[in-house]
Amino acid sequence: MTDREANLPKEKSFLFRVRQALPELRPAERRVGEFVCDFPGELASYSAQELAALAHVSKATVTRFIQRIGYETYEEARRHARQEKHTGSRLFLTTSADAAAVQSLNSHVSQGVANIEATFLSISDSQIEAAASAMLKARKVWVIGYRVSQSFASYLQWQLTQVIENIVAIPGAGQTMGEHLVSLGKDDLVVFFALRRRVVQSDTILQQVQKSGARLIFITDEGAPFEKSASWHFHCQTLAPGPLFNHTAVMALCHALITRCLEQAGTEGRKRLRSIETFNESLDEL
Structure with a gap:
């Protein structure tokens, strides 16, 4: 790492961006944000259309949500989420299907x-x-x-x-x-x-x-x-x-x-x- 790189501000995490934006989002966009906070791995794994279906909103709402949290495209946000997935956070490994199921002893x-x-x-x-x-x-x-x-x-x-x-x-x-x-x-x-x-x-x-x-x-x-x-x-x-x-x-x-x-x-x-x-x-x- 160079001295210049060491002095650069640390990039905000994907989830930090979402949580920071939540209070300012419109109701439908907030629904996407809350869903992504609970299951960020869904965005890392699915297309915008699939995420919209999971969050019960339109694809246009997902697009607006992505732009409101600072990304130009859905693919840019998904790449960032995928990078965080490799940190080992259990949030990124849990899916909405997992949460809906009761695991047996x-x-x-x-x-x-x-x-x-x-x-x-x-x-x-x-x-x-x-x-x-x-x-x-x-x-x-x-x-x-x-x-x-x-x-x-x-x-x-x-x-x-x-x-x-x-x-x-x-x-x-x-x-x-x-x-x-x-x-x-x-x-x-x-x-x-x-x-x-x-x-x-x-x-x-x-x-x-x-x-x-x-x-x-x-x-x-x-x-x-x-x-x-x-x-x-x-x-x-x-x-x-x-x-x-x-x-x-x-x-x-x-x-x-x-x-x-x-x-x-x-x-x-x-x-x-x-x-x-x-x-x-x-x-x-x-």
Whole structure:
């Protein structure tokens, strides 16, 4: 990126344009706008005539709506919507047909099982074994996660504290990443959960991890490009029948890594576990 490009104002997103224009739109145009806000993927996938039918308005209304939100043509708006579709927003993956249907419990369970099976087709026992060994041998384990990824980072850190003394989930409340990245070293290991939608600083964090020499376990959804700097890049399938991503496979991967660490920790790990239980009993916390 050149200095000039870095100083250019960021282009407003397609959905931002729509939401900003909604209060000023005529009733029929507002109906298109509200429909597109709920199901932006429909515009990315369908023609103006098809969108008009879905929103129950005329094609001319769709054309006026497109112009009111700042586009010259429907095709220009559709290209912009398609670009945003690749950001991973679940809004762009949900259709009006999906919203009208009630997904059965069995469909959710079946998809979860399918996600686990598809995920572990590309993950070997030796990879899990090596990743667990690296975590146990590291000077310090840093677990990173933002947005939905933060919950998995916290869970992994909480479970592994039983056998890994020097492990932390970052960033914590009120903290910045700089406070932690400055301490990264070549004997450390980073577990980075980067499930969509990823935050903009993800690439910068990856660059800093690479510069530090620390080993990296990179855990993403199936849509993320392969990260060459990672010692292990685990892709988890997150397909779902409803409007939310299914993270069953991510939890299954966490379980596999945690269990293998507990197994590899051996006598020393069991000794630490016993000590933890002793303190829990003496403090009468559980």
